[in-house]
Every structure is written in structure tokens, then in C-alpha cells.
Amino acid sequence: xxxxxxxxxxxxxxxxxxxxxxxxxxxxxxxxxxxxxxxxxxxxxxxxxxxxxxxxxxxxxxxxxxxxxxxxxxxxxxxxxxxxxxxxxxxxxxxxxxxxxxxxxxxxxxxxxxxxxxxxxxxxxxxxxxxxxxxxxxxxxxxxxxxxxxxxxxxxxxxxxxxxxxxxxxxxxxxxxxxxxxxxxxxxxxxxxxxxxxxxxxxxxxxxxxxxxxxxxxxxxxxxxxxxxxxxxxxxxxxxxxxxxxxxxxxxxxxx
Ligand SMILES: Cc1cc2nc3c(=O)[nH]c(=O)nc-3n(C[C@H](O)[C@H](O)[C@H](O)COP(=O)(O)O)c2cc1C
Numbered sequence: 001x002x003x004x005x006x007x008x009x010x011x012x013x014x015x016x017x018x019x020x021x022x023x024x025x026x027x028x029x030x031x032x033x034x035x036x037x038x039x040x041x042x043x044x045x046x047x048x049x050x051x052x053x054x055x056x057x058x059x060x061x062x063x064x065x066x067x068x069x070x071x072x073x074x075x076x077x078x079x080x081x082x083x084x085x086x087x088x089x090x091x092x093x094x095x096x097x098x099x100x101x102x103x104x105x106x107x108x109x110x111x112x113x114x115x116x117x118x119x120x121x122x123x124x125x126x127x128x129x130x131x132x133x134x135x136x137x138x139x140x141x142x143x144x145x146x147x148x149x150x151x152x153x154x155x156x157x158x159x160x161x162x163x164x165x166x167x168x169x170x171x172x173x174x175x176x177x178x179x180x181x182x183x184x185x186x187x188x189x190x191x192x193x194x195x196x197x198x199x200x201x202x203x204x205x206x207x208x209x210x211x212x213x214x215x216x217x218x219x220x221x222x223x224x225x226x227x228x229x230x231x232x233x234x235x236x237x238x239x240x241x242x243x244x245x246x247x248x249x250x251x252x253x254x255x256x
Contacts, residue, residue, distance in 0.1 A: 002030040003055045005077065007037040007070035009196065009216035012121025013089040015134055016142070017058035020087060020117070023146035028153065030054065037073040038196045038218065044076035049111075051081040054153065057106055058087040060124070060216075063172030064096025067214055069197055071105050079111030083158065085149055086116045091123030092130035092246045099255075100165025107160075115149045116163045116255040117142075124217045125177070125230060126239050129246045138252060145254040152256060161255040177215035177234045181206040184227035191219035191228050 004021045008014035025032045035047055049055060057074065059066045066074075066088070084106050088099040095118045103113045120138065123129035134142070181191075185206040192200040199213035206227075209219065219228045 001050070001053045002028065002032045003035055003049060003053060003082075004032060005035040005037065005055055005057045005074065007059050007067065007073070007196070009038065009060065009218035010124040010221040012091075012124060012133075013058045013060045013087075016087055016089045016117075016119045016121060017056050019134065019139060019142045020058070020085060020146055021056045023143050024054065024056065024085070024150060027146065027150040028054065035077065037070050038194075040196060040198060044073060047077040049078065049080050049082040053082040055079065055082055055084040055106075055111060056087065057084050057102065057111070058089055059098070059102055060121075061088050061090035061095045061098040062214070062216070063175070064094060064098055064170045065172045066098050066101050066105065067216065069214060071101070074105050075109055077109055079106065079109045082111055083114050083153065084111035086113055088116075088118050089121050090118065091126070092120050092133070092250050093123075093242050094245075097165040097167070097169040100163045100167070101169050103160075103163045104167075112158050113160055113163075114152055114158055114256070115145075116161055117145060117252060119252040120250055123242075123246070124221075125215070125235060126242065126246075129243065141252045145252065148254065148256055163255050175215055175234070175238065177230050177238070178209045178213045179215075179217075179219050179228050179230050180208040182227045182229060184225050186225055186227070188224060190222045190224060194218055194222045 192202040199209040
């Protein structure tokens with residue numbers, strides 16, 4: 001079985017995991033199954049892989065790190081010696097220590113990391129950055145990478161790649177962004193139900209997100225009437241700060 005284990009608030013990470021998973025499952029003729037780490041509170045200690053399974057573990061990069069809630073949910077899964085391809089998905093600024101952190105967590109959870117990928121998807125706060133990615137060029141690069149990975153799996157080569165990143169990891173305190181609802185809110189509660197950390201009260205979904213909000217933009221992405229928005233002033237500060245370092249197109253990288 002090939003497992004896709006993801007935490008993807010706005011879908012970019014899932015798109016990368018799907019590309020990697022689809023190419024690999026075809027090449028290995030393996031069935032696929034998904035483990036969605038956005039879901040709150042299931043008993044993840046039940047998630048026990050077999051040694052013969054393969055996992056694609058994909059996470060978004062927040063402030064150069066893996067979102068803490070995603071990391072703690074991944075730690076509850078038992079890899080049981082299965083081989084893993086880890087992918088850190090970022091918005092064309094930088095992935096800093098996130099790929100190394102993800103590889104370290106996967107190994108601590110019992111996976112054997114045989115390949116690591118840094119890939120780019122549209123920036124989930126500043127959408128004009130890396131807009132439309134992954135695109136055709138990304139797709140062909142990722143396809144070539146999966147051929148290499150399939151070859152390594154075929155050879156039963158379980159060596160751990162050298163993954164960039166430093167330890168102690170970069171410190172990320174979160175960003176004081178949060179979201180609010182405009183008067184267009186129709187009280188459907190999608191945002192409250194889909195929030196990975198329960199930061200919007202179900203009984204009052206038109207309220208701003210509370211202190212547990214991780215600014216992941218899930219609520220903005222799932223609102224059917226586009227009534228949910230990130231704080232406008234803070235968004236402008238972020239746009240101003242990161243746009244200059246996001247101009248140059250970054251490409252996916254494979255460490256194998
Ligand atoms: C809170 C937050 C912090 C982010 N930090 C970074 C970052 O440090 N570097 C970067 O290149 N992109 C960053 N991004 C962009 C995301 O990594 C990127 O858009 C990713 O594809 C989002 O995954 P998703 O579409 O699965 O939610 C950040 C996004 C959010 C919401």
C-alpha cells in the first residue's frame with residue numbers, strides 16, 4: 001500500500017502529494033490510501049503501517065518550519081519501518097529547516113526516509129506569489145524525481161539522504177494574522193467545522209478566529225461565499241516583507 005500522509009489547509013500540499021503518489025503508485029503498481037492530518041482528534045495511534053508499505057509524507061512550510069500541530073499529529077503515526085518520501089511544500093520564499101525537521105520527525109515515528117523533496121505551490125496568504133503552481137514544469141520535474149525514487153526502491157536501497165537544514169531549527173513564533181468574516185457570511189459553519197485547530201466557534205462562525213488560530217488559511221479556502229478573509233493590514237505587511245525575496249522562481253529539489 002502507498003500512503004499519502006498530508007496536512008494541506010489550502011490544497012497546495014495535497015497537489016504535490018497527489019503528483020508524487022500517482023506517479024509512484026503507477027510505477028510500483030501499488031494501491032493508495034490517504035491519512036489526512038487536518039482532521040481533529042481521531043485516534044492516530046491506530047495508524048500503524050506495515051514494513052512493506054511506502055509513505056509519501058507532505059507538509060506545508062510555515063515560517064521555515066513544519067506547522068507544530070501537523071508535526072505532533074505525524075508523531076502519533078507508527079511508521080513501523082516502512083519507507084518514506086518526505087516533501088516540504090513552500091510558497092517560493094524559502095523552506096529553511098522544514099525539510100530536515102520533517103525527515104527527523106518521520107524517522108522518530110519509525111519511517112525509513114529514503115528521499116526528500118522541497119517543492120513549490122502557490123503562496124496561501126499572498127496568492128500572486130507562485131500563482132498556479134505546481135505547473136507543467138513542476139509536474140515534469142516531479143515525474144523525473146519519482147522515476148529516480150522508484151529506481152531506488154527497486155534496488156532496495158534504504159540509505160538516508162543528506163537533507164539540508166540546521167539544528168536547532170529556526171524559531172517560528174507564528175504570525176499574528178488571524179481571519180475574520182465579512183457581512184457576506186451565511187453561517188454555514190464550514191469554516192468552523194474544517195478548521196484544523198478549532199479556532200472558530202461553530203455557534204458563531206462570523207467571529208474572528210481566536211488565539212489558537214495558526215493562520216493556515218483553511219477557513220478562507222473552504223468558505224463557499226468568500227466571506228472569510230485574513231486580517232487586511234497584517235496581510236499587507238507580509239506582502240511588503242516577502243514579495244521582494246519571492247520574485248525569482250525557485251525549482252523543486254530532490255535529495256536522494
Ligand atoms: C502561516 C504561513 C506561513 C508560511 N510560511 C512560508 C515560508 O516560510 N516560506 C514559504 O516559502 N512559504 C510559506 N508559506 C506558504 C506555504 O508554505 C505554501 O503556500 C503552501 O503551499 C501552503 O500549503 P497548502 O496549500 O497545503 O495549505 C506560508 C503560509 C502560511 C499560511
